[in-house]
Amino acid sequence: MCIYKNKNLIKYEDAIRLHFDSTGKIGWLTMKNYGLVFHRWPWALPWNELKEVTIGIPAIRGKRLLDRNERDFVSKLLGNASEDTFMPYDKSISISSMLDAIDVIKLQVTLLRFARLYSQGGRVWDDSTEVRIRAGFTRKNLDQLLDGALIDIGCVVDARDLDYSYSGPRWFILAYHRLRRILRNPPGALSICSAISNYSQIGLTAYFPQPVFILQEQRTKLKKQRHPRSPRGPGGNLPFPALVRPVAGAVRT
Numbered sequence: 001m002c003i004y005k006n007k008n009l010i011k012y013e014d015a016i017r018l019h020f021d022s023t024g025k026i027g028w029l030t031m032k033n034y035g036l037v038f039h040r041w042p043w044a045l046p047w048n049e050l051k052e053v054t055i056g057i058p059a060i061r062g063k064r065l066l067d068r069n070e071r072d073f074v075s076k077l078l079g080n081a082s083e084d085t086f087m088p089y090d091k092s093i094s095i096s097s098m099l100d101a102i103d104v105i106k107l108q109v110t111l112l113r114f115a116r117l118y119s120q121g122g123r124v125w126d127d128s129t130e131v132r133i134r135a136g137f138t139r140k141n142l143d144q145l146l147d148g149a150l151i152d153i154g155c156v157v158d159a160r161d162l163d164y165s166y167s168g169p170r171w172f173i174l175a176y177h178r179l180r181r182i183l184r185n186p187p188g189a190l191s192i193c194s195a196i197s198n199y200s201q202i203g204l205t206a207y208f209p210q211p212v213f214i215l216q217e218q219r220t221k222l223k224k225q226r227h228p229r230s231p232r233g234p235g236g237n238l239p240f241p242a243l244v245r246p247v248a249g250a251v252r253t
Contacts, residue, residue, distance in 0.1 A: 008034070008050040012206035013196055015096035015104050016111075018146070018179075020089045020139060021059045024171040025077045027142035028056025031108050034210060038112065043131050053108075054132040055115045056142065059088040073136035093176050095146075097193040098183040101209060103153055110149040139175070140164040147182070154187045 010032045017030045031054075035047040044051060057070050074086050096104045115133050137145065143164045147157050161182055166174040184190055196206050 008048075010034075010050060010208040012192070012208050013094035013097040015208050016094070016099075016108060018093040018095055018142070018175075019058065020092070020172070020175075021078075022085075022087045022089050023078060024089065024167070024175075025139060026057065026059070026074065026086075027137055027139045028054060028058045029111065029142065029146070030054050030058075031111065033105065033108055033208065037105050037108060040109075041112070041131075051131065053112065055111065055145075056133070056135065056137040058132075059086045061087060070136065077138065089172065091172060093179060094193070095179065095183075096208070097196050098180070098188055098190055100187065100189045100192070103187045103189070104208070106153045107149055110152050111145070114145055114149050114152075139171075143175075143178075146179075150182060155182055156185065157182055 014030075014032055018027065019030065020027045030052065032050060032052050035044040035049055035051050038044040038051055038053070039047060057073065078086065095107070099107065112133075115135075147162070151157055158181065161178050166178075180190065182188065192206075199206065
């Protein structure tokens with residue numbers, strides 16, 4: 001059982017974030033969750049600790065890029081700009097705040113699977129607490145990766161949102177509203193985003209629950225949905241495997 005501590009608390013809106021550099025040409029994703037969610041990967045142990053995953057090459061103030069390939073990728077997109085001009089944009093987009101907890105987990109696992117396909121051999125760097133898929137993603141590449149993962153968990157992407165050529169001074173606003181349009185219908189849950197925003201005004205913060213609690217809540221929800229017409233096991237009880245399988249399967253996928 002996981003014990004909540006300051007070092008492993010996860011703000012709900014930080015579970016999945018989309019970031020950009022200051023020009024909007026380069027993007028990366030950050031994900032946070034307990035090791036249990038990423039149990040298929042060897043770096044997930046111990047399962048009760050917070051794990052941070054970065055997909056892409058992050059622009060971090062005060063830190064230089066790791067190797068020549070990353071520097072070449074940035075220079076190619078930003079012209080003759082040096083590493084000193086590869087800086088993060090001052091805003092990011094919280095994707096997790098637009099989804100229910102179980103769909104956040106589904107999307108995190110799907111993004112990790114898909115990222116290997118898009119990264120084209122980008123190396124994985126791991127220091128046991130933070131994992132980085134060190135491969136460069138343009139904003140367009142990252143939008144395509146993200147859309148594929150969202151479709152995989154059941155989202156519907158409209159044809160107009162497949163246009164990744166948006167640019168100009170309003171590029172961040174266009175990127176934000178593009179995601180809100182995709183997530184306005186289930187499995188999107190924009191009401192969570194609104195609730196987080198409203199409660200933050202009075203000093204309250206939403207934290208991501210332990211996965212074991214999410215599974216228990218989802219099991220209870222499925223049980224209520226099945227009752228009273230669902231097939232019953234011995235003694236008239238609902239068959240436990242039938243309730244758990246759809247939820248556990250989503251985590252293992």
